[in-house]
Amino acid sequence: MAWNEPGGGKKPNDPWGGGDQGPPDLDEALRKLQQRLGGLFGGRRGGSGGGGGGASLSGAMLGLVAAGIFVVWALMGFYQVDEQERAVVLRFGKYQSTAMPGLHWNPPLIDEVIRVNTTKVRSASFREVMLTQDENIVEVRTSVQYVVDDVKSYVLEVRAPENSLEQAAQSALRHVVGGMTMDLVLTEGRARIAQEMRERLQAYTSAYGTGIRISTVNVDESKPPSQVQAAFDDVIKAREDEERVKNEAQSYANGIVPEARGRAQRTIEEASAYREQVIARAEGEADRFGQLLAEYRKAPEVTRERLYIDAMQGVLGKTNKVMVDVDGGNNVMYLPLDKMAERAASAPRSGREISLDTATIRELTDAVTEQLRRDAAVQQNRRGGGR
Structure with missing residues (x-):
């Protein structure tokens, strides 16, 4: 018969050492467990000597189990923080400390x-359609690169730092683009948009306490909406034509303006030279007049005669007329050499050509003078004989 078959009497193979037994009593099992735990932790041990040995054995086993659980629990508290990381320690959900790189231990199930x-460069992209200052619609796509600068603020201050960053970026982009014209947004204003957006976005994230530091803001694309792309292309073409005409005008100006400036500079230099000449001549005349005055005071008659001769030489030296005066005679001969030269130039040059040079004029003058002297001598002899 098997040891667990029903029947009366004690069975030799019964491990419970008893006879026919019913289902175990739950209260009795709890009471025995309490007794064993009490013996394990220094409580009072009950029962006989044989029963006390079984309770001690069971208590030792529970102690080993508890020690193993404690060791496992303690080992679970060790963790490693890498060089590029920082760790926020929460004790029962409250901030405790910030762990630096290295090996650390915190009580598990108590500390989180x-x-x-903190060294990884994160990025986020945003695309917005907005109005510009001149009430035109533009579509701008930007990308933001950032790193975690304050771990405590990043983990505890804001529930979703990335969402806050996205909203702050959209607000900053709308504010910057809303203060610019469409032409500036679509052409050379991208660098300005990126710079102003970065400054404003950093101010927003710092005010929110997100613990994020903005590294770079890039304007990847700026364009008008597809509905007005054709009209915008026409505007671009007109702007290119405008720039071309401006360049042509500037090229023409570059060729004309330097020449005009050169002529103006030459006129200025000539005027300066004329001024210096007049000043020098006036100063020379003043000095000459001073010296002449001194000589005039010494010999007035001689000086006056000399001045007269110089004046006549200056006047008559610029004309083509020759006047001959003869001593002892009352006739003054006038030779219109200018008229003679004009007739000689207009007369036909057939036969011997007539040339009026300086030597010829001098010969004519001498001949006329000699003839006038002879006539004057004849008249004087006649007057003497008549007397």
């Missing part, structure tokens, strides 16, 4: 450790 990579 949140590790955050």
Whole structure:
């Protein structure tokens, strides 16, 4: 018969050492467990000597189990923080400390450790359609690169830092683009948009306490909406024509303006030279007049005669007329050499040509003078004989 078959009497193979037994009593089992735990932790041990040995054995086993559980629990508290990470330690949900790189231990199930990579450069892209200052619609796509600068603020201050960053970026982009014209947004204003957006976005994230530091803001694309793309292309073409005409005008100006400036500079130099000449001549005349005055005071008659001769030489030297005066005679001969030269130039040059040079004029003058002297001598002899 098997040891667990029903029947009366004690069975030799019964491990419970008893006879026919019914289902175990739950209260009795709890009471025995309490007794064993009490013996394990220094409580009072009950029962006989044989029963005390079984209770001690069971208590030792529970102690080993508890020690193993404690060791496992303690080992679970060790963790490693990498060089590029920082860890936020929460004790029962409250901030305790910030763990630096290295090996650390915190009581598990009591402390919560949140590790955050602080050197990784994160990026986010945004696309917005908005109005410009001149009430035109533009579509701008930007990308923001950022790193975690304050781990505590990043983990605890804001529930979703990335969402806050996205909203702040949209607000900053709308504010910057809303203060610019469409032409500036679509052409050379991208660098300005990126710079102003970065400054404003950093101010927003710092005010929110997100613990995020903005590294770079890039304007990847700026264009008008597809509905007005054709009209915008026409505007671009007209702007290119405008720039071309401006360049042509500037090229023409570059060729004309330097020449005009050169002529103006030459006129200025000539005027300066004329001024210096007049000043020098006036100063020379003043000095000459001073010296002449001194000589005039010494010999007035001689000086006056000399001045007269110089004046006549200056006047008559610029004309083509020759006047001959003869001593002892009352006739003054006038030779219109200018008229003679004009007739000689207009007369036909057939036969011997007539040339009036300086030597010829001098010969004519001498001949006329000699003839006048002879006539004057004849008249004087006649007057003497008549007397």
